[in-house]
Amino acid sequence: MYWRLLLGFLAITSIGVIAADALAVDAVVRHQNARVDAELEQGRQWLLPIVATGHRLDAGKTPPDGLVLVLDSQGRTLQRMAGVHLATTPLELSAEQLKAHAGGALTAGPVPLRAMVTRLPGGGYLVMAQSTADAAEATQHLVAVETATGLPLIFLVVAGSFWFCRRTLAPIRETTRTAHRITEDDLSHRVNVARAPLEAAQLAEAFNTMLQRLQQEFTRRNKAEVQLRDFVGVAGHELRTPLTTIAGYAQMVRHGALEDPLALDQAMRRVQGETRRMTSLVDELLLLARLDQGRPLERTPVDLTDLCAEAVANAQLYAPDRQLRCTVQPEDHMIEGDPHRLRQVICNLLANVHAHTPPGTSAHVKLTPDGDFRVIDVIDQGPGIPEDLHERVFDRFYRAPAANPALAERSVHGSGLGLSIVAAIVTAHHGTIRIQPTDHGTWFRVRLPRQQP
Numbered sequence: 222m223y224w225r226l227l228l229g230f231l232a233i234t235s236i237g238v239i240a241a242d243a244l245a246v247d248a249v250v251r252h253q254n255a256r257v258d259a260e261l262e263q264g265r266q267w268l269l270p271i272v273a274t275g276h277r278l279d280a281g282k283t284p285p286d287g288l289v290l291v292l293d294s295q296g297r298t299l300q301r302m303a304g305v306h307l308a309t310t311p312l313e314l315s316a317e318q319l320k321a322h323a324g325g326a327l328t329a330g331p332v333p334l335r336a337m338v339t340r341l342p343g344g345g346y347l348v349m350a351q352s353t354a355d356a357a358e359a360t361q362h363l364v365a366v367e368t369a370t371g372l373p374l375i376f377l378v379v380a381g382s383f384w385f386c387r388r389t390l391a392p393i394r395e396t397t398r399t400a401h402r403i404t405e406d407d408l409s410h411r412v413n414v415a416r417a418p419l420e421a422a423q424l425a426e427a428f429n430t431m432l433q434r435l436q437q438e439f440t441r442r443n444k445a446e447v448q449l450r451d452f453v454g455v456a457g458h459e460l461r462t463p464l465t466t467i468a469g470y471a472q473m474v475r476h477g478a479l480e481d482p483l484a485l486d487q488a489m490r491r492v493q494g495e496t497r498r499m500t501s502l503v504d505e506l507l508l509l510a511r512l513d514q515g516r517p518l519e520r521t522p523v524d525l526t527d528l529c530a531e532a533v534a535n536a537q538l539y540a541p542d543r544q545l546r547c548t549v550q551p552e553d554h555m556i557e558g559d560p561h562r563l564r565q566v567i568c569n570l571l572a573n574v575h576a577h578t579p580p581g582t583s584a585h586v587k588l589t590p591d592g593d594f595r596v597i598d599v600i601d602q603g604p605g606i607p608e609d610l611h612e613r614v615f616d617r618f619y620r621a622p623a624a625n626p627a628l629a630e631r632s633v634h635g636s637g638l639g640l641s642i643v644a645a646i647v648t649a650h651h652g653t654i655r656i657q658p659t660d661h662g663t664w665f666r667v668r669l670p671r672q673q674p
Contacts, residue, residue: 257335264287268349272347288303289303518562536574550587550588550590554671570665574599598666601662602661615654619641653668
């Protein structure tokens with residue numbers, strides 16, 4: 222690339238310099254000819270009356286570099302008057318040349334001469350000539366000077382252009398090297414745009430932005446693949462446990478090991494319980510799959526006040542030993558969404574309190590406005606969740622370590638999908654859920670956009 226640019230700059234610069242020099246030489250020659258023609262015109266006006274009346278010329282009045290000829294119509298010399306510098310200089314003009322240049326000027330002679338031809342009344346010609354040797358020498362000197370300065374100028378321009386091109390194209394070279402590194406599955410490289418020209422820096426910045434987005438997308442995809450593999454593995458394990466239990470009891474019944482009606486009834490109760498557990502797990506997995514696929518949920522006006530009060534009342538009946546409160550700030554708390562799924566959000570958060578806090582732990586559900594959003598806070602006074610686990614608790618099948626053995630025995634029966642379902646439902650309603658920092662206990666905050674009037 223550099224050599225092509227170098228040859229291109231060399232050709233363009235050479236053509237430009239040569240054209241400029243040629244125009245300068247042509248302008249100088251034209252100026253010199255115009256000056257000589259003006260001097261010859263003055264001499265012609267002085268000599269023409271003398272020659273037209275038949276008088277002979279006075280050789281003593283001829284300039285040293287001047288030449289005056291009086292010719293007949295065929296170009297034969299009738300009178301010749303020459304200065305000391307042109308005493309032996311011949312000037313021969315044919316009849317065709319005299320006729321063609323009559324009334325004008327031309328350059329002729331073995332020695333550079335500028336001649337002006339004037340037609341006389343009798344049919345002859347008056348030719349006045351002046352040497353242009355000094356002008357020709359000056360022109361040659363100008364050409365030599367232009368040559369001596371033009372060649373270094375061409376070299377400097379080409380060298381400067383080559384340096385500028387290397388500096389300008391440096392980010393492109395860096396971009397090419399980075400692209401080759403990327404082909405080796407290394408997306409961490411970036412193009413260095415330090416001290417790069419504006420256009421090249423913009424190109425490098427755009428390339429770096431593209432690389433960053435590609436890296437983020439690949440990272441997200443790899444993370445999604447890892448999560449999918451983990452999800453499939455954990456889901457298979459969770460489904461395998463009840464299936465193993467059901468298969469075990471089925472084999473016992475088949476081999477007659479449960480002939481006692483009481484033992485058979487207990488076995489059937491266990492099978493029924495495992496079936497309900499497996500059915501619930503499958504329903505939760507299907508719900509997550511539906512939310513992941515972006516399938517539309519039901520969209521109807523929902524009053525969060527009623528949902529919060531109902532969820533707290535149901536949780537209180539399920540856990541009468543706990544002190545559960547519901548506080549609603551007076552405001553319009555209507556939103557647009559799926560009432561069944563939104564009720565599931567609050568119920569799952571309260572179920573999380575029941576599963577991961579000691580018996581008798583109090584909890585508080587608050588509903589408050591926040592501009593164009595409605596905020597649901599579920600706050601308990603339990604042992605809390607470590608800060609480094611605030612993001613992981615929303616992962617599927619993730620079970621946070623219990624604070625004591627009693628809680629561990631209680632939470633092991635959970636599927637680990639409750640909070641992930643809450644996060645998926647809230648996201649499907651264009652809301653957010655996060656764990657707020659607090660001195661003790663756990664504080665879940667759900668923000669949902671309110672219904673526009």
